[in-house]
Amino acid sequence: MRLIPDPPGKIIDGEIKFKDEDLIKKTDLELQNIRGNEISMIFQEPMTALNPVFKIGDQIAEVIILHESNPKLNNKNYRFYNKRKIRKKMEKQAFEKAIEALKMVNIPDAEKVANQYPHECSGGMRQRAMIAMMLACDPDLLIADEPTTALDVTVQAQILALMKDLQKRKGTAIWLITHNLGIIAEMCDRVGVMYAGYIVEMGSTELIFDNPDHPYTRGLIGSIPKITEDIDELEIIPGNVPNLIEPPSGCRFHPRCKFCKQICKEKPPELIEVEKNHYVACHRYKEVKYSELVDFLKKK
Template sequence: MLSMEATTQKSEKEPLLKVEHLKTYFFTEVGVVKAVEDVSFHVNRGEIIGLCGESGCGKSVSALSVMKLVRIPGKIMSGKVLFKGQNLLELDENELNKIRGKEITMIFQDPSAALDPIRTVGEQIAEVAMLHLGLDEEEAKELAIETMKSVGIPEAEKRFNDYPFTFSGGMKQRIVIARAIVCKPSLLIADEPTTALDVTIQAQILELLQEMRRKYNMGMILITHNLGVVAENCDRVYIMYGGYIVEGAKTETIFQEPRHPYTRSLLKAIPMLGVKKDRLDIIPGSVPDLIDPPTGCRFHPRCAFATERCMKEVPKLEKIDDDHYVACFHPQYDPL
């Protein structure tokens, strides 16, 4: 039998979150949208992973599936979401509500839906603490103010009673973050947390998220279509295309040794990485129709290296090096 100590060590090493072969479809009037077809990834404690890819590739649906927040006509078809070893997809709403908002929290992509406009910001942060930590009103208010201070809201005591519209975009996002971290979650999912903000404010918010990660040893999923944000903030990154993870590796590996043709096209399309202007080509073709997706590898119609096999068979995500996974029959090894 394992001693207590050995058990603890094992669970410390286990990923905080392990998503296996997640599949989520939407059953719409015009057809079945195969939004997430096969998504597997993991997040370690205290680690920030990036989930990256073009619009419509299934980033938000993957995140919502992790939280089991996919609503009709969507349905999680199969897969596992192991959080601290427990499959969240097998839990009922009651059990999930004890985890969501407390242990796993999410910053949603739509900023206008993030805060209730007719309730004070303090109230909205304090209610989370009351619900999940069993604090009374006064204790919750104290914790909410302390959290508002920690995310950089000036005059937090006074601002507790203010409504969301009185805050600037950046300050509003700090309030959203305060609410997401008030219970010190072990996993935070941030879906495009800075896209709606000015560039200078974006950097400040990302810095705040980094600070919170260090302070609470929080694991984080940072969803973004911006590889610059990934380069500066993530330990590892997963590239998504048409409902699949096509490549996953440490951030520096993705930038220095990208192997999937899609990842390589994405990197070539970023001007800020010092790529010469004549190579700044956008990826030809458009994102796949997920109601009637291409057969085989969903990237094959846009891929310069596609062969007959790519049209027939779906490449599996396979390990090609330490911590480096690629789903491609023709991984590219030349320098970019």
């Protein structure tokens, strides 16, 4: 989304493909047209993401007007926007669309909520309003960054059900960023597991949960309590998350990995396809894969 200005943000290499086009090669103006219209984002803190001094309906309407009338986006409506009478009409229409968007995210009494300020609404309501704002422009991709972190568990479940429903109804692809494995299991078709800034394993949700091959993914899955198993201690991942200003050499997970060998300290592993649609970045994924079997045979 290129939301971080340069400096301090800098893209030094690689490509970001969206609909077969590289977003890195886009100019600011081209990207501005993609943001909101084609890719939208929900942030994790609905409390601070909304402007406290504007009504919720006006904030959603502003997004609609911006995308329908921005001169820089070569939108045909702009030349009319400067005429007061037409502007008023556009604002009225945008406010009505905002109410429709609020209804779409199951907000009861949407007209009333559209005329309220953020502090008058609960956390769940505010996050719904944020989702309505993002959906007002009908994006193809919704990036949801920890969308339920600040909400209590029942509201979390409602927001997730709402996102799932919208995905089904409108076909919007959802890219969910979360540390909550339960939410991943519930919501996702594909998972990319990240450690210290790198994807270390990627595959279908079933594969990642049932048959992980990276030691970090194994540690994560092993640390979930299971209602069906009677165990004394949960697995833990020893050590701490590394300092990213001075990250570990080679594989960034090596100081915490029980499978670590010399090569791991020297060379960063590449993400390779170890079976169809299953990618792992580990020099020793084969040993990891069969480690339980080896331990079992040793005990015999």
